[in-house]
Amino acid sequence: MSSRTFLVRTASRATTTTRFTPIRTFASAISVPKIDAMHPGSIEISKAQQVATNGLVSAIGNTPLIKLKTLSQQTGCDILGKAEFQNPGGSVKDRAALFVVEDAERKGLIKPGGTVVEGTAGNTGIGLAHVCRSKGYKLVIYMPNTQSQGKIDLLRLLGAEVYPVPAVAFDNPENYNHQAKRHAERLDNAVWTNQFDNTANRQAHIETTGPEIWHQTGGKIDAFTCASGTAGTIAGVTRYLKTISDGKVQCYLADPPGSVLYTYITSKGKLIERSGSSITEGIGQGRVTDNLAPDIDLLDGALHVPDEKSIEMVYRCLDEEGLYLGASSCLNVAAAAQLAEKLGPGHTIVTILCDGAYRYADRLFSRKWLESKKLLGAVPEHLHRYIVLE
Secondary structure (H helix, E strand, O other), rough: OOOEEEEEEEEEEOOOOEEEEEEOOOHHHHHHHHHHHHHHHHOOOOOOOOOOHHHHHHOOOOEEEEOOOOHHHHHHHHEEEEEEOOOEEEEEOOHHHHHHHHHHOOOOOOOOOEEEEEEOOOOHHHHHHHHHHOOOOOOOEEOOOOOOHHHHHHHHHOOOOOEEEEEOOOOOOOOOOHHHHHHHOOOOOOEOOOOOOOOOOHHHHHHHHHHHHHHOOOOOOOOOEEEOOEEEEEEEEHHHHHHHHHOOOEEEEOOOOOHHHHHHOOOOOOOOOOOOOOOOOOOOOOOOOOOOOHHHOOOEEEEEOOHHHHHHHHHHHHHHOOOOEOOOHHHHHHHHHHHHOOOOOOOEEEEEEOOOOOHHHHOOOOOOHHOOOOOOHHOOOHHHHHOOOO
């Protein structure tokens, strides 16, 4: 019997005789070269990624660009979303989390068995929780108590010590970032990673996200847009794309209600007092962070996106693209569509799909919550079937 032949036991009902019938081997049943030729892109990506030999941290990044087919067809542009929800921790913040921790390691600010402390609205904390578990550090998180319970629960599930505190302005000493800093100062072998003003955050996107976008599009990209929280993503990607394209790629900040950055950029530097609020989490800002400051003058403009547009896009992306995205991601998508209308047909526009909707489902798909925010009317009537929670 050939070592490449499998045998199947068969039996006749009329007798107890058992016989063996040879069947084809797997190799003879398929043509491997033909299958590989059907998926050349996937094969090349697999060769490039190989094995994440350094564990979870080496699996961060190299996310795909997804063409948003309906919006692209409607605008005549190629609108592409960087699928950051495919990072191991589920969001774009995995990149910043890795870079701020490794920056602290290089500077000798933390040693094995130490503690990382951070102030975060959620996703950076989740990224840090994964990175810290992978590297053997403890993690303490301070966050505004306005964030979803799902995020708080997940952080604790991942082993973090979490302190939800009242949401107050940055200039208030009880702001969650200042409380995080003081907590780190009370501990031995601890570091406050300071994501808002630690430019290792921005560097993550100069070294990874920006180059990935450029090479994935083959340099055929006309514009980039995304929102700003810490500003690491918008600043780092803008810096890289502006540099490599010699300024040809247009970059726009997308801003929700309650943020001062839209006005600051469109008024060429007037910083007004912050007012209003948004249902989006982790984005919008009342100041220019150290991550944004070096690159804010590179931006070509800013786009204001009302909550109504973000919520509408949550439901549209789910229905039209099969993408289950959070409100911040959908603000970015709405901004990309707005930018496509501004630039006209024939352009390639990239944005960031920051994370999925899994951490926000109890809000985004709740009729009661939508009504409380006066956003039920923003959901197109034919998409009300997705509002499945009371």
